[in-house]
Amino acid sequence: MGKIAFLFPGQGSQQAGMGKELAEANEAVKELFNKADEVLKEKLSSVIFEGPQEKLTLTVNAQPALLTASIAILEHFKQSGIEPDYVAGHSLGEYSALVAAGAFSFEDGVHAVRRRGELMEQAVPNGLGTMAAVLGMERGPLADVCETVSAGGNPVQLANLNCPGQIVISGSRQGVEEASLKAKEAGAKRVLPLNVSGPFHSELMKPAAGEFAKVLDNIHISEAKVPVIANVSAEPMQDAGEIKGKLIEQLYSPVLWEDSVKKMLELGVDTFIEFGPGKVLSGLVKKIDRSAKAYPVFDQQSFEAAVSALKEEN
Structure with missing residues (x-):
């Protein structure tokens, strides 16, 4: 049996209704949506569950919404007892991966990505x-x-x-x-x-990076319990100081997703589980290596399919 990596999608994957079915069936999942509302002091959960899609897609909403939905889906998956050897996330998804790895709390993650979204929107006037x-x-x-x-x-x-x-x-x-x-x-x-809404992962985001460093100064970052493959280097990181530096760099640096997946394959990963709406990252994994196994988990049906496939492999 090869190693397992958990993957978390980035902005663009958001869909109204994501995580709703699992929240209705699982109290611990529902609790995470409630916690996000508390942190943001607004009913983000109703935008996540009901839409409208245009409102959900605004950067300031999409980022905390995706992190919340991804971690909520992961919470439901925990009952399977399957643990990752590595985690990785695409752009915004790197924050979900860091919450999954215990590098920072869910609440701090939600707060950080809301501020990240605001600063990214402010860095370059809309349309430029x-x-x-x-x-x-x-x-x-x-x-x-x-x-x-x-x-x-x-x-x-x-x-x-x-x-x-x-x-x-x-x-x-x-x-x-x-x-x-x-x-x-x-x-x-x-x-x-x-x-x-802006030129993300380009040098034009440098003004946002300076401001965002201050946000991270006020968040407790711990050593990650499992290695997180960093977007900016496609290398594993666990050290709290390194995590902080890489998150600031990530705002204006390219996301090396293909390199990150190849690195995990090199490290012995043969199974990828994607937590979030849709199957974007699972599709990319298959394009990078056809022989890799990728399972998107976003509702009860996909959860059951992934777990039974993984149990069969063992």
Whole structure:
């Protein structure tokens, strides 16, 4: 039996109704949604359960909502007794992973990502920065395109290296538009503009990082109980000081998701369990390594399917 990694999705995966079925069936799960409401002093749970989707998708809501839903789904999964050897999360999901690893409390996690969302929204006035997904292009040539465009005065850079042939670029609106055209000229199959409120994981987020460091100063970070594969380095981290530094860097650095999954495979992981709405990360895992096993868990049915598959493997 190989090792198991728990994965947690990032912004963009949010869906109205996520975690609702499990909250109705499990008191401990429901309690987490109530706790999130207490921390934020508002009824985020009703936005999570009822929507509307537009309100849930606002960065300041999506970030605490996804962390809450992911940890709630994990809470339900705990009854299986299955424990991870590693945890990892995509961008915002790294916070869910750190809560799962015991590096900080659920309440501190909810507070931190609400502030992170606010600071990310404030860092660049709406409409001045954006992101786009580039499909069917290697990272080297795409990085060259971004460097050329940035040198011309419109910053743009690689932001999410998700899987082979799927890379998200981020930066100023002009930079992203220019790089998108140049990427197509250089052979990219498709470029899809993303519906995001800012240029996340780009240098333009540096002002937010300085402010966010102060938020983390007021949060108690412990050593992680299991290694967390960091977005910015694709290496395991457990030390509290390192975790803090990497979370600040993560705001303006690329998310090395493909490298992170490859690192876990190298470390002997062959089974990935995704906690959160949808199956985005499970899909990326399969694109990175077809032989890896990936199980998304988001409701009772997917929970039962994952547990019975895992028990069979043993």
